[in-house]
Amino acid sequence: MTAALSALDEGLTPERPVLREAVRALLTALADRAPGRSVEVRVPPYGAVQCISGPRHTRGTPPNVVETDPRTWLELATGRLDWERAVTQGRVSVSGVRADLSEYLPLHADGEAI
Secondary structure (H helix, E strand, O other), X not given: OHHHHHHHHOOOOOOHHHHHHHHHHHHHHHHHHOXXXXXXXXXXXXXXXXXXXXOXXXXXXXXXXXXXXXXXXXXXXXXXXXXXXXXXXXXXXXXXXXXXXXXXXXXXXXOEEO
16 A cells, blocks of 8 residues: 555655555555445546445445545545545545535554554
8 A cells, every 4th residue: 555655745646556455455555444325436547435324225226325536536545635525626526415525534554544
């Protein structure tokens, strides 16, 4: 993940395998921090997780969906981009009443933003 974040900080696009690994690691961290199955967070083409407690969705398109691109996801998850700004700028697509991740982002490790 360090390589992906370093590339972002330098204004570069991380290599695909590095970006994929970072996206998946941060999606897993979100699912660990906010366990549940009421919201689906999608970061195509690299991954998706279900998280946040509440009514469980089992078939078809979930009613609560968050979708964004890999770069935006890394920026959100690491505190480099604010949730409200990302939504306002159209960098994140949200649907459903539970699709607000602001309470869970940025993700933290040892009390520090990743």
